[in-house]
Amino acid sequence: MNSLYSRLRGTAVWRSVFRSGTGDTNLHRSLTVQQNIFLHLASVKIRRRALEFGVTWYLGTLSMASFVILVVTGVLLMLYYHPSVPQAYADMKDLQFVVSAGVFLRNLHRWAAHAMVVLVFAHMFKVFYRGAYRPPREFNWVVGVMLLLLTLFLSYTGYLLPWDQLAFWAITVGSNIISAVPAMGAKIRFLMLGGHTVNANALLRFYVLHCVILPLIAAVFLAVHFWRIRKDGGLYTGDKPRE
Amino acid sequence: MPDQTPHVERACPGCNRRRFTTAGVGSLAIAGIGSAVFGYEFLSPNALYEPSPIVDAGKPERYPPGSVTPDAQSGLYVVHGPEGIYALSAVCTHLGCVTAWRPELDMVACPCHGSKFHIDGVKIEGPAPRPLPWLKAWLNDEGNLMIDRSEALTRKQYVRVQA
Ligand code: HEM
Numbered sequence: 001m002n003s004l005y006s007r008l009r010g011t012a013v014w015r016s017v018f019r020s021g022t023g024d025t026n027l028h029r030s031l032t033v034q035q036n037i038f039l040h041l042a043s044v045k046i047r048r049r050a051l052e053f054g055v056t057w058y059l060g061t062l063s064m065a066s067f068v069i070l071v072v073t074g075v076l077l078m079l080y081y082h083p084s085v086p087q088a089y090a091d092m093k094d095l096q097f098v099v100s101a102g103v104f105l106r107n108l109h110r111w112a113a114h115a116m117v118v119l120v121f122a123h124m125f126k127v128f129y130r131g132a133y134r135p136p137r138e139f140n141w142v143v144g145v146m147l148l149l150l151t152l153f154l155s156y157t158g159y160l161l162p163w164d165q166l167a168f169w170a171i172t173v174g175s176n177i178i179s180a181v182p183a184m185g186a187k188i189r190f191l192m193l194g195g196h197t198v199n200a201n202a203l204l205r206f207y208v209l210h211c212v213i214l215p216l217i218a219a220v221f222l223a224v225h226f227w228r229i230r231k232d233g234g235l236y237t238g239d240k241p242r243e
Numbered sequence: 244m245p246d247q248t249p250h251v252e253r254a255c256p257g258c259n260r261r262r263f264t265t266a267g268v269g270s271l272a273i274a275g276i277g278s279a280v281f282g283y284e285f286l287s288p289n290a291l292y293e294p295s296p297i298v299d300a301g302k303p304e305r306y307p308p309g310s311v312t313p314d315a316q317s318g319l320y321v322v323h324g325p326e327g328i329y330a331l332s333a334v335c336t337h338l339g340c341v342t343a344w345r346p347e348l349d350m351v352a353c354p355c356h357g358s359k360f361h362i363d364g365v366k367i368e369g370p371a372p373r374p375l376p377w378l379k380a381w382l383n384d385e386g387n388l389m390i391d392r393s394e395a396l397t398r399k400q401y402v403r404v405q406a
């Protein structure tokens with residue numbers, strides 16, 4: 001098994017994909033991380049303690065996992081969902097009763113959305129009570145606040161998409177709360193809804209925000225967030241480095 | 244020590260790095276302001292396909308004395324009280340839900356956060372900050388009851404109909 005794996009790692013195809021070579025030295029191992037666009041966001045070396053459950057309760061990882069589930073299920077839902085009035089509601093019913101596995105995908109998307117909100121909050125509390133927001137990690141706390149806001153905006157915009165009574169009145173109430181902003185509240189509401197009432201323009205705007213703009217912004221902030229963990233010296237474990 | 248820098252024929256004699264930077268940053272600033280203005284204009288729709296605020300509520304005879312007729316679609320009630328007909332907005336002054344007329348309780352109730360009103364619009368309880376407004380109502384040339392949802396009356400005004 002092991003020799004099969006090392007034979008595989010020696011093939012021309014493998015070596016053209018992974019340039020870092022096949023050695024087992026520490027140098028090769030760090031090159032493996034450094035030369036991979038996905039892995040290089042993480043540190044080359046981490047403390048064993050940082051991998052223990054007690055440090056983070058894995059809440060950040062779980063938040064990321066729910067985001068990945070949401071992207072995958074969300075993109076699949078987009079294949080059957082038309083953001084138009086009144087088709088959107090009919091599509092939701094089709095997803096539930098006609099499309100194979102549609103109800104599974106829809107429920108997975110909805111449950112993962114709720115889970116993500118809870119997990120992101122829990123992650124934030126865990127960071128707070130561990131004191132992991134302190135310098136040099138204060139900037140990553142700010143990035144985290146942006147990610148919390150993005151999560152809430154994604155939830156809010158997604159909530160309108162089923163175009164049922166709950167969705168309609170929730171967005172009516174929410175957009176009226178926004179018009180309480182001093183001086184420009186009514187204007188913000190108008191731009192957000194693309195009109196004076198929650199209607200076809202609002203549905204389309206929320207759809208584009210929910211499925212394109214907000215996920216892209218979130219992905220950028222996630223990348224910065226993870227890269228900063230590396231740059232700030234790895235996860236905060238609360239104890240002095242043992243080395 | 245003789246000057247070592249090779250002589251370069253300058254295409255633009257007055258140019259230097261500072262002027263280049265100033266011009267560059269200046270044009271970027273102008274482009275930025277322009278994009279903000281265009282962005283704002285782009286996001287504000289110029290034509291809206293929203294229903295007109297003026298509703299034709301039909302012949303006043305449809306509303307017998309002592310009746311309250313909800314029109315949830317238009318978000319209003321046509322009320323025929325002792326002094327005549329008036330139109331009351333059904334849109335809650337709290338956060339905009341459409342209220343419901345509850346004849347068994349003799350009041351208007353909002354399903355969203357529980358505001359309650361008398362049928363003349365006065366609030367009984369709940370988070371609504373203002374009474375439900377009376378809407379401008381009149382009879383047009385055909386004798387139909389017309390209601391303008393965009394115009395709230397500042398004092399009570401009835402449409403009188405011959406009994
Ligand atoms: C990252 C966090 C996300 C959150 C918190 C979120 C939240 C939601 C919520 C609450 C709904 C309403 C679900 C329902 O009523 O069944 C929804 C619907 C939807 N979302 Fe997301 N979403 C996220 C990401 C995405 C992404 C990345 C996409 C696609 C690129 C997407 C596409 C959709 C679509 C097409 C719907 C309509 C179908 C439906 O309502 O089930 N979502 N989303």
Ligand code: FES
Nearest residue numbers: 335337338353356
């Ligand atoms: S919208 Fe009517 S009570 Fe809140």
